[in-house]
């Protein structure tokens with residue numbers, strides 16, 4: 001079975017992003033970029049399935065600018081076999097990405113698509129579900145456990161009330177949550193090996209997908225800042241403030 | 251303009267967040283229809299019909315909707331989407347699951363997790379873990395939107411909308427429910443509570459959370475946690491507050507042994523008052539706290555429980 005793993009290049013999760021002075025976007029100039037943490041978990045899970053002999057090949061795809069090759073190489077260093085980079089002019093919308101992935105899905109015919117539940121830049125949490133819709137396949141979102149069972153996959157999902165397990169007919173789309181696994185530390189020899197793995201470069205037109213978006217960003221502003229608070233010296237003082245100043249306790 | 255809202259419920263009770271979604275929908279459209287899909291969920295339809303801005307409730311009572319699986323639910327929404335300018339649901343794990351499927355089936359973009367309605371086609375939503383707020387405008391024929399419940403008040407009740415039963419949507423079952431482990435708690439629900447007290451890695455283990463529960467019970471508070479506390483196995487995943495957990499905005503949020511990383515702040519910084527209890531005076535949580543107490547939590551929590 002082949003597993004397709006889409007990955008996204010995003011701002012490093014430790015970086016606190018700033019809004020540009022003209023409020024048109026956030027400022028990503030000279031900011032450290034990395035693989036989206038949820039995508040990293042998806043790569044790790046797919047590679048583990050290959051190591052267990054469940055999967056035979058792991059194909060990683062990224063839709064982004066030319067530098068997204070770095071994230072594909074990282075996924076290859078973890079253990080993905082080959083890569084596809086679909087180069088776009090501007091950041092692509094979730095639906096556009098899902099359409100490109102659908103075309104790649106049709107070409108590659110994977111048994112499973114494993115991808116992150118959300119990218120930490122747009123925080124959209126859409127693409128996996130959209131790909132499931134376009135392919136007409138079942139979806140197991142926010143996975144904290146994935147178990148293959150013949151022609152099905154059992155996915156334990158993190159939901160607001162706790163955990164829910166669903167059984168999906170294969171092929172299926174799985175999106176990863178944080179507790180699915182802890183991605184391995186990438187070693188230098190593997191990084192060297194990854195450089196020689198095959199990488200295909202494409203553009204959306206190769207898949208007959210037009211880059212469009214029905215949503216435009218009018219403004220990007222900094223969130224309201226909280227005014228600086230005070231330090232209290234004791235529990236007694238804290239309770240006094242909460243009762244008499246904030247009036248949130250009676 | 252006409253809005254279709256997909257109700258969130260457990261087949262018995264309408265989730266309070268639905269009333270907030272109705273409030274947001276009322277800012278988009280003058281006619282509001284609520285779809286209640288589930289199994290033996292007639293009572294939920296009655297509850298939805300009592301929300302004042304709602305003009306009609308569509309009730310689809312069928313086995314396949316019992317667990318709100320995304321595949322059948324999205325197909326049902328599509329079968330009933332004709333004529334609506336807006337389709338809205340809560341940005342809960344349920345809404346996040348089926349709504350993008352609906353959007354893609356309609357060939358439109360979705361707008362996720364809105365925190366304000368500027369006009370029927372323009373919305374504000376947080377991006378980058380809430381470190382920026384984007385104002386976005388949709389030119390799609392149908393606006394598919396998920397709504398952050400804590401950003402909108404509940405709508406008024408006292409209505410009596412008509413309830414119309416509708417047929418299930420046909421479709422092959424490609425997914426099946428296997429089981430669930432739902433957290434049982436007598437404490438208030440995290441996203442709806444007026445007071446929330448959360449513990450982080452500083453709690454050291456699950457047993458020590460008893461110190462938090464004691465304070466919570468005195469305050470009638472819900473209990474949350476940081477991702478570190480969940481990852482370490484102190485408490486279950488449904489207690490995680492943050493960018494990828496639950497978003498809360500209570501009157502009072504008390505963070506105990508939590509450092510205040512941006513991913514955690516994304517889930518609680520809209521709280522009216524924030525209290526931080528941390529032994530490290532440099533901890534970033536103090537930058538958002540109205541009242542900070544630099545102290546050992548193992549001294550503070552018992553003292554608090556005693557004093558309340």
Ligand SMILES: Cc1cc2nc3c(=O)[nH]c(=O)nc-3n(C[C@H](O)[C@H](O)[C@H](O)COP(=O)(O)OP(=O)(O)OC[C@H]3O[C@@H](n4cnc5c(N)ncnc54)[C@H](O)[C@@H]3O)c2cc1C
Nearest residue numbers: 450451452476477478492493494495507509513514529547
């Ligand atoms: C993609 C992604 C998504 C994430 N999503 C979330 C999310 O939704 N929610 C979330 O919370 N995190 C999330 N995180 C993790 C986040 O980055 C932090 O790692 C996490 O919030 C840290 O939890 P913590 O504050 O409990 O632990 P730490 O950062 O380890 O802080 C522990 C704190 O406890 C204090 N402490 C220790 N002992 C005591 C004591 N005896 N008395 C008083 N204080 C004490 C310490 O001074 C310290 O400040 C995410 C990370 C990533 C990469």
